[in-house]
Amino acid sequence: GSAVLVTDRDGRSLIVKTIDISRMEAKQKKDAVNEVKVMSSLRHPYVVTYRESFIENDQLCIVMDYCEGGDLYKKISAQRQTNRPFPERTIIRWFTQLCLALKHVHERHILHRDLKSQNIFLTGKGGRGPGAERIKLGDFGIARVLQHTQDYARTAIGT
Numbered sequence: 001g002s003a004v005l006v007t008d009r010d011g012r013s014l015i016v017k018t019i020d021i022s023r024m025e026a027k028q029k030k031d032a033v034n035e036v037k038v039m040s041s042l043r044h045p046y047v048v049t050y051r052e053s054f055i056e057n058d059q060l061c062i063v064m065d066y067c068e069g070g071d072l073y074k075k076i077s078a079q080r081q082t083n084r085p086f087p088e089r090t091i092i093r094w095f096t097q098l099c100l101a102l103k104h105v106h107e108r109h110i111l112h113r114d115l116k117s118q119n120i121f122l123t124g125k126g127g128r129g130p131g132a133e134r135i136k137l138g139d140f141g142i143a144r145v146l147q148h149t150q151d152y153a154r155t156a157i158g159t
Contacts, residue, residue: 005066013066014051022058032060038110038140039064046101048121048138069122069133076117097135105137112140 001019008014019032039050039062049065069075072094079086098120105112112119115137122133 006063013068015064015066017062017064019060019062020058021055021060035140036060036062041108042105042110042140044101044104046097046135046137047104048136064138065123065136067121067123067136067138069124071118072120072122072135073117075122075133094133094135098137101135101137110140112137114139 001017003015003017006014006016021029021032024032036050036053039048040053042050048067051063051065053060053062055061102112102115119137119139121136121138123136124133
């Protein structure tokens with residue numbers, strides 16, 4: 001799939017993630033629809049906000065809020081180039097926000113299953129100054145909704 005930055009009528013920046021479903025097998029289509037279902041059920045300050053989804057020309061389109069700070073992987077790479085570490089308070093704030101996002105997700109019996117810095121996004125809506133960005137957990141492409149708590153121990157996948 002691909003992701004395109006768009007602007008809505010109110011001037012908000014949004015991302016439209018498109019997934020070509022025309023040649024997908026049944027399981028792949030089910031996984032794509034599952035991502036939409038998972039995202040639409042999650043409302044939390046530290047989870048990327050789902051707006052809507054639709055199918056057009058064999059493309060599943062998922063509309064979600066844009067995180068203007070990019071992903072954490074790129075942020076870490078850029079910081080590494082400066083030869084200066086992130087301030088400890090920034091790391092603690094981001095870690096706390098990520099833990100709260102995961103707590104919210106897990107309370108709904110959902111496993112992300114691909115937690116990595118490329119799936120953790122940053123938005124500037126966290127305050128002023130360097131490191132004030134807010135963490136947003138995203139990309140629930142291979143998430144799994146669990147029926148029972150013991151399923152947690154039997155689930156391993158990701159990159």
